[in-house]
Amino acid sequence: MSAVLPAVLAGEREGPPAAPVARTGRRFYANAAIVAAFVSVTVLVPLLNLAVPASSAFHLADFHVALIGKIMCYAICALAMDLIWGYTGILSLGHGVFFALGGYAMGMYLMRQIGRDGNYRSDLPDFMVFLDWKALPWHWTFSDSFAFQMLLVVAVPGLLAFVFGYFAFRSRIKGVYFSIITQALTFAAMLLFFRNETGFGGNNGFTDFKRILGIPIAVPSTRMALFVLTGCTLIGFYLLARAIVASKYGRVLQAIRDAESRVMFSGYDPVAYKLSIWTVSAAMCGVAGALYVPQVGIINPSEMSPAASIEMAIWTAVGGRGTLVGPIVGAFFVNGAKSWFTQVFPEFWLYFLGALFIAVTLFLPHGLAGLFRSRRQA
Amino acid sequence: MTPELQQAGARVREAYAKKAGPGSSGGRAASYARVVREGVVDTSHGTILYLDDISVSFDGFKALNALSLDIRAGELRCIIGPNGAGKTTMMDVVTGKTRPDRGKAFFGATIDLLRLSEADIAQVGVGRKFQKPTVYERLSVFENLELSLAGDRRVPASVFSRLSGAELDRIGEVLTSIHLKPLAQRTAGALSHGQKQWLEIGMLLVQDPKLLLLDEPVAGMTDEETERTAELFLSLEGQHSLVVVEHDMKFVEALTQGRRKVTVLHEGSVLAEGSLADVQANDKVVEVYLGR
Numbered sequence: 051m052s053a054v055l056p057a058v059l060a061g062e063r064e065g066p067p068a069a070p071v072a073r074t075g076r077r078f079y080a081n082a083a084i085v086a087a088f089v090s091v092t093v094l095v096p097l098l099n100l101a102v103p104a105s106s107a108f109h110l111a112d113f114h115v116a117l118i119g120k121i122m123c124y125a126i127c128a129l130a131m132d133l134i135w136g137y138t139g140i141l142s143l144g145h146g147v148f149f150a151l152g153g154y155a156m157g158m159y160l161m162r163q164i165g166r167d168g169n170y171r172s173d174l175p176d177f178m179v180f181l182d183w184k185a186l187p188w189h190w191t192f193s194d195s196f197a198f199q200m201l202l203v204v205a206v207p208g209l210l211a212f213v214f215g216y217f218a219f220r221s222r223i224k225g226v227y228f229s230i231i232t233q234a235l236t237f238a239a240m241l242l243f244f245r246n247e248t249g250f251g252g253n254n255g256f257t258d259f260k261r262i263l264g265i266p267i268a269v270p271s272t273r274m275a276l277f278v279l280t281g282c283t284l285i286g287f288y289l290l291a292r293a294i295v296a297s298k299y300g301r302v303l304q305a306i307r308d309a310e311s312r313v314m315f316s317g318y319d320p321v322a323y324k325l326s327i328w329t330v331s332a333a334m335c336g337v338a339g340a341l342y343v344p345q346v347g348i349i350n351p352s353e354m355s356p357a358a359s360i361e362m363a364i365w366t367a368v369g370g371r372g373t374l375v376g377p378i379v380g381a382f383f384v385n386g387a388k389s390w391f392t393q394v395f396p397e398f399w400l401y402f403l404g405a406l407f408i409a410v411t412l413f414l415p416h417g418l419a420g421l422f423r424s425r426r427q428a
Numbered sequence: 429m430t431p432e433l434q435q436a437g438a439r440v441r442e443a444y445a446k447k448a449g450p451g452s453s454g455g456r457a458a459s460y461a462r463v464v465r466e467g468v469v470d471t472s473h474g475t476i477l478y479l480d481d482i483s484v485s486f487d488g489f490k491a492l493n494a495l496s497l498d499i500r501a502g503e504l505r506c507i508i509g510p511n512g513a514g515k516t517t518m519m520d521v522v523t524g525k526t527r528p529d530r531g532k533a534f535f536g537a538t539i540d541l542l543r544l545s546e547a548d549i550a551q552v553g554v555g556r557k558f559q560k561p562t563v564y565e566r567l568s569v570f571e572n573l574e575l576s577l578a579g580d581r582r583v584p585a586s587v588f589s590r591l592s593g594a595e596l597d598r599i600g601e602v603l604t605s606i607h608l609k610p611l612a613q614r615t616a617g618a619l620s621h622g623q624k625q626w627l628e629i630g631m632l633l634v635q636d637p638k639l640l641l642l643d644e645p646v647a648g649m650t651d652e653e654t655e656r657t658a659e660l661f662l663s664l665e666g667q668h669s670l671v672v673v674e675h676d677m678k679f680v681e682a683l684t685q686g687r688r689k690v691t692v693l694h695e696g697s698v699l700a701e702g703s704l705a706d707v708q709a710n711d712k713v714v715e716v717y718l719g720r
Binding site: 297298299301302304305307308309311312313314315316317318319320322323326372 | 586
């Protein structure tokens with residue numbers, strides 16, 4: 051869009067018509083560099099793990115590959131948070147529920163893939179045998195079908211978000227009230243999933259997965275395939291988010307963030323815009339959850355705890371709201387620090403997280419991305 | 429009569445009404461039957477905004493008290509009044525932000541404003557400028573105007589929207605008339621207060637409303653900016669109808685030029701109406717402004 055501006059500015063001598071073009075060009079290169087960085091992580095990590103011998107200093111341990119894969123799933127969540135919080139100004143403190151629902155949809159399929167290899171040698175998942183259930187509950191009917199469960203990965207979080215968002219946005223619930231209700235939503239979902247009767251394994255959730263699509267899940271090649279798939283999904287979602295925020299639709303979202311009443315009195319119905327991006331954001335989190343479960347090997351209701359959702363907001367804020375790349379960096383930074391801290395000083399991690407959040411709020415209102423930007427401008 | 433003949437007759441009468449120009453009462457022709465088109469404002473009776481017996485109360489406080497007001501198509505009307513007279517509440521009622529306890533509000537002869545949402549009211553052609561300049565702070569001046577441009581406001585249209593040449597020209601035109609062309613790429617948040625006021629006026633202009641409601645449009649502007657704003661508004665008179673709420677008497681003077689009508693609101697209803705000199709000489713008005 052900026053490229054056509056010089057036409058408007060033609061004949062305007064005092065304004066430099068070349069400036070917008072240069073800015074577009076720089077933005078393009080910055081974007082290309084970011085994507086190249088993601089691609090190289092996606093390619094290099096498996097290479098360093100599989101092709102480089104374990105004795106070499108460049109060898110990457112399985113543990114680190116798993117960690118990076120897990121953080122990439124979190125980065126997708128941070129990206130989804132950025133669309134709804136950074137660009138539309140709606141702070142969700144309940145995105146964990148969408149992440150977990152995507153994870154559970156994938157987990158159901160993985161539970162069925164265990165087949166008769168479980169502890170009880172039964173066709174039913176172990177926890178059902180333990181509860182003395184004789185047949186699959188109704189909502190497990192199609193859990194054998196990979197395609198159907200993958201549809202649920204997107205559809206269940208998307209539908210929940212749509213219905214919840216429809217009533218919340220139509221009632222003009224805004225700001226901190228909306229955030230509190232999303233907290234209540236994820237908390238209620240957690241209590242529901244804790245119950246054995248709900249049919250999702252209660253507080254133990256799902257674990258002990260054996261295979262996916264008939265392939266053993268724990269072998270290095272499957273793990274690498276999942277890792278690369280996660281990397282590709284992150285890149286794909288990043289490009290999708292870029293396209294969204296660069297479109298007029300994305301500018302309307304930013305306008306809603308800056309002055310919702312102006313948007314309304316300009317003839318836009320903010321409900322439709324908020325509801326659509328809210329649903330897209332929830333579906334993205336669902337996909338992240340589905341990629342997370344086979345890599346981590348477990349899903350339980352703790353993913354729906356209010357703290358888990360608040361952490362997503364922290365990754366986004368630390369990285370820098372409204373920059374897309376910032377929240378991804380934030381997810382890596384905070385989770386990398388968490389991994390290191392919980393090994394070295396386990397008891398200090400929460401203090402550090404709190405201090406980090408305060409420091410970012412006070413000194414880096416635009417997050418890590420803001421630090422980079424202000425240095426470049428100076 | 430067949431429907432075809434009726435429609436043909438309606439077209440003839442419409443052409444006649446158009447020839448008579450904005451602001452005319454439409455004469456006898458206005459009372460003939462016309463085809464009602466949804467979302468199209470019908471000003472054949474000469475009135476674009478009709479408020480009748482509107483009352484609004486907040487917790488017992490009567491913000492508007494049986495307010496009746498009509499604005500003619502193409503008219504530029506200034507509304508003055510002391511603080512708390514109900515000027516902003518009146519705009520809230522017209523734009524759908526506040527629903528009155530009783531009364532009627534019509535846009536043209538056929539559109540009932542009390543049945544429409546804020547967004548729908550904006551789409552049928554009522555533009556509003558807020559008292560505090562309200563622009564999209566983190567978007568550029570150009571993008572602010574782009575979003576306000578008249579067009580399809582639905583989500584799918586916005587996803588694949590591209591600006592046409594004519595739309596770019598329109599934005600360029602408005603940028604010139606609000607004197608912000610050199611700053612088109614500037615972030616709106618970095619503009620001065622007066623420039624933000626102009627930007628918001630520009631956002632209204634590209635929206636191409638039939639009726640503009642302007643709440644203290646020159647607050648915080650320099651004298652020169654105020655003068656240019658008055659010129660801009662006067663150039664809009666005729667094609668658009670304008671309702672200007674203002675405290676700055678010099679600005680009202682410049683807008684009315686001694687002949688246009690001024691309405692004085694007090695305690696939620698019309699206290700006086702007439703030329704600025706007339707209302708300033710009105711005893712009741714003097715009493716309200718200066719106190720007993």
